[in-house]
Amino acid sequence: MRFSRMHLPTLKEVPAEAEVISHRLMLRAGMIRRLAAGIYSYLPFGLLALRNVEAIVRQEMNRAGAQEVLLPAVQPAELWQESERWDFYGKELLRFKDRHQRDFCFGPTHEEVITDLIRNEVRSYRQLPLNLYQVQTKFRDEIRPRFGLMRGREFIMKDGYSFDVDDAAATLSYKSMREAYTRIFSRCGLNFRAVEADSGAIGGNFSHEFVVLADSGEDAIASCTECDYAANIEKAQSKFIEVSVLESEGDSEPANAVATPDCQSIDEVAAFFKVSPTAIAKSMIFETDLGFCMVVVPGDREVNEFKVKAALGANWLEIPTPGRVADELGLPVGYLGPLDVDIPVLVDRQVPYMGVMICGANREGYHLQGIRWGRDFSSGQIADLVQVRAGEPCPHCGAALQIDRGIEVGHIFKLGTKYSEKLNATFLDQDGQEKHMVMGCYGIGVGRTVAAAIEQNHDDNGICFPYAIAPFKAALLNLDLKSEEVTAFCEKLYQELLERGITVLYDDRNERPGVKFKDADLLGIPVRLTLGRKGFKRGIIEVKLRNSSTSQEFALDDLKPLYSLFDKLQADDSRI
RNA sequence: CGGGAUGUGGCUCAGCCUGGUAGAGCACUGCGUUCGGGACGCAGGGGUCGGAGGUUCAAAUCCUCUCAUCCCGACCA
Numbered sequence: 001m002r003f004s005r006m007h008l009p010t011l012k013e014v015p016a017e018a019e020v021i022s023h024r025l026m027l028r029a030g031m032i033r034r035l036a037a038g039i040y041s042y043l044p045f046g047l048l049a050l051r052n053v054e055a056i057v058r059q060e061m062n063r064a065g066a067q068e069v070l071l072p073a074v075q076p077a078e079l080w081q082e083s084e085r086w087d088f089y090g091k092e093l094l095r096f097k098d099r100h101q102r103d104f105c106f107g108p109t110h111e112e113v114i115t116d117l118i119r120n121e122v123r124s125y126r127q128l129p130l131n132l133y134q135v136q137t138k139f140r141d142e143i144r145p146r147f148g149l150m151r152g153r154e155f156i157m158k159d160g161y162s163f164d165v166d167d168a169a170a171t172l173s174y175k176s177m178r179e180a181y182t183r184i185f186s187r188c189g190l191n192f193r194a195v196e197a198d199s200g201a202i203g204g205n206f207s208h209e210f211v212v213l214a215d216s217g218e219d220a221i222a223s224c225t226e227c228d229y230a231a232n233i234e235k236a237q238s239k240f241i242e243v244s245v246l247e248s249e250g251d252s253e254p255a256n257a258v259a260t261p262d263c264q265s266i267d268e269v270a271a272f273f274k275v276s277p278t279a280i281a282k283s284m285i286f287e288t289d290l291g292f293c294m295v296v297v298p299g300d301r302e303v304n305e306f307k308v309k310a311a312l313g314a315n316w317l318e319i320p321t322p323g324r325v326a327d328e329l330g331l332p333v334g335y336l337g338p339l340d341v342d343i344p345v346l347v348d349r350q351v352p353y354m355g356v357m358i359c360g361a362n363r364e365g366y367h368l369q370g371i372r373w374g375r376d377f378s379s380g381q382i383a384d385l386v387q388v389r390a391g392e393p394c395p396h397c398g399a400a401l402q403i404d405r406g407i408e409v410g411h412i413f414k415l416g417t418k419y420s421e422k423l424n425a426t427f428l429d430q431d432g433q434e435k436h437m438v439m440g441c442y443g444i445g446v447g448r449t450v451a452a453a454i455e456q457n458h459d460d461n462g463i464c465f466p467y468a469i470a471p472f473k474a475a476l477l478n479l480d481l482k483s484e485e486v487t488a489f490c491e492k493l494y495q496e497l498l499e500r501g502i503t504v505l506y507d508d509r510n511e512r513p514g515v516k517f518k519d520a521d522l523l524g525i526p527v528r529l530t531l532g533r534k535g536f537k538r539g540i541i542e543v544k545l546r547n548s549s550t551s552q553e554f555a556l557d558d559l560k561p562l563y564s565l566f567d568k569l570q571a572d573d574s575r576i
Numbered sequence: 577c578g579g580g581a582u583g584u585g586g587c588u589c590a591g592c593c594u595g596g597u598a599g600a601g602c603a604c605u606g607c608g609u610u611c612g613g614g615a616c617g618c619a620g621g622g623g624u625c626g627g628a629g630g631u632u633c634a635a636a637u638c639c640u641c642u643c644a645u646c647c648c649g650a651c652c653a
């Protein structure tokens with residue numbers, strides 16, 4: 001492509017709307033433009049990167065035996081009502097009516113549609129397994145879209161669905177997708193982790209997220225520094241180490257209420273009693289579909305709401321406002337404690353080992369001192385309810401856990417029979433028995449993968465595209481357009497590179513050299529070829545890799561070494 | 577939905593407090609010079625100051641409402 005003819009509007013200044021690096025660079029590099037909050041157009045340069053990721057995704061999905069389909073983006077409400085997600089999915093589902101006042105939605109995901117398709121086609125175990133995928137535009141009406149392509153409302157997703165005869169077979173499908181995803185993200189040049197994750201609204205019973213490590217990521221993951229354990233912070237556990245409790249301490253002192261005016265937070269209470277937060281039992285009220293409950297954890301720990309939800313078996317969970325807690329339960333937030341409450345109490349597994357502790361008195365302005373587990377309170381379910389911290393022991397091997405931030409680019413789920421039961425997708429097995437298909441679903445945020453790649457591969461001057469997804473593999477900078485011999489050579493080289501299948505952005509613009517260098521860096525094209533009058537006279541062309549600080553010179557009369565450089569880059573890239 | 581902020585040529589912003597002829601830089605058009613890290617000179621074109629209403633002799637500026645966007649939180653493949 002000739003730069004002079006390409007619609008590639010690079011920006012010197014960062015548009016005010018962009019905060020995170022990938023968003024800024026994608027705007028500056030002329031890859032995307034915003035239409036509305038969370039809704040973006042892809043410009044030619046951005047689309048080339050997107051297509052490159054898609055190509056890798058297709059290759060690896062096909063290699064894993066999946067077949068591409070294209071399902072409708074607009075879906076009838078009936079299907080969603082049948083799966084009972086029409087109500088459950090909430091406001092994120094973009095709903096609308098057609099001219100006949102029939103309800104439709106713009107698909108945020110396609111479990112319903114694919115299951116409907118398959119239940120009408122597949123009757124026999126002989127037709128299974130099946131794995132179908134598509135690359136398509138999704139719409140989720142996110143509460144807060146942000147960070148450009150990172151969390152858009154309209155976005156391009158690869159979603160795939162597998163159908164198997166039983167759980168063992170479904171596990172094989174899942175494993176094969178896990179391998180395919182590992183290959184995909186490796187080929188995209190990303191530093192990522194596959195981590196255990198919560199299944200969320202999709203449902204099902206087992207899932208892994210593929211998280212690209214980046215400080216700007218919205219997700220936190222815990223991973224072991226020794227073994228291969230890694231989990232989303234929502235799901236992450238640590239090995240529990242029992243500590244001995246000093247039995248004598250505090251036994252003689254019965255619990256007593258102390259006036260603690262204006263001490264509502266753990267820090268304030270700790271300061272008041274001149275103790276560590278670890279000596280305070282932190283009590284919080286949660287409201288779920290099963291009713292209210294109280295959760296008690298050590299004062300220095302954060303409650304992990306996903307663990308609370310799992311421990312209760314609840315579908316949803318939220319923290320009620322202090323006003324609501326007062327109205328419904330008559331309890332004063334800030335002075336809560338587990339003694340004498342008439343709602344279920346969940347106790348973190350560490351609480352019984354806290355020894356003598358302080359907790360709220362359930363009375364405005366008072367805390368209780370000298371509280372002991374087993375003596376003053378003991379009711380309640382005991383579970384692991386807190387968020388893991390860096391340095392805690394790995395649940396598998398006991399080595400230290402580390403916490404990293406990252407961007408979720410892919411998520412795979414074992415769905416089991418959740419959707420096949422709801423939508424009655426069955427087949428006859430070998431014995432003539434009717435059975436529900438066992439499903440899995442597998443998503444990749446394609447645009448988000450591009451953004452994550454930029455987030456992970458950039459410097460002060462701009463993007464440093466991994467070779468595999470670079471919109472152009474080479475940038476050819478003609479610094480002396482007016483020199484006929486330089487231009488003639490550039491034209492020849494440009495054509496030769498194209499003939500060799502190397503995509504080139506030929507900068508033939510009537511611009512000063514500085515502009516061309518700046519743009520080449522900003523655009524992050526892996527190989528930069530620079531030819532000017534001086535170099536031409538010396539018979540050399542300058543070759544610089546975007547991710548290297550040094551350049552090398554190649555003889556103009558023998559370009560074989562240059563072509564082998566591209567061969568090598570290409571080979572490294574497809575080595576996975 | 578709660579909290580914070582911002583809307584002024586294509587982009588980045590000043591002007592607003594203290595009402596009185598809409599500005600700068602970049603970008604764009606033409607001419608000339610320049611030409612290996614975002615050049616310079618001269619001459620140009622381009623703005624319902626997000627929208628509506630109000631106050632006023634007079635509103636980008638003050639008031640009310642509204643829309644949009646961004647950030648934090650809650651939420652979420």
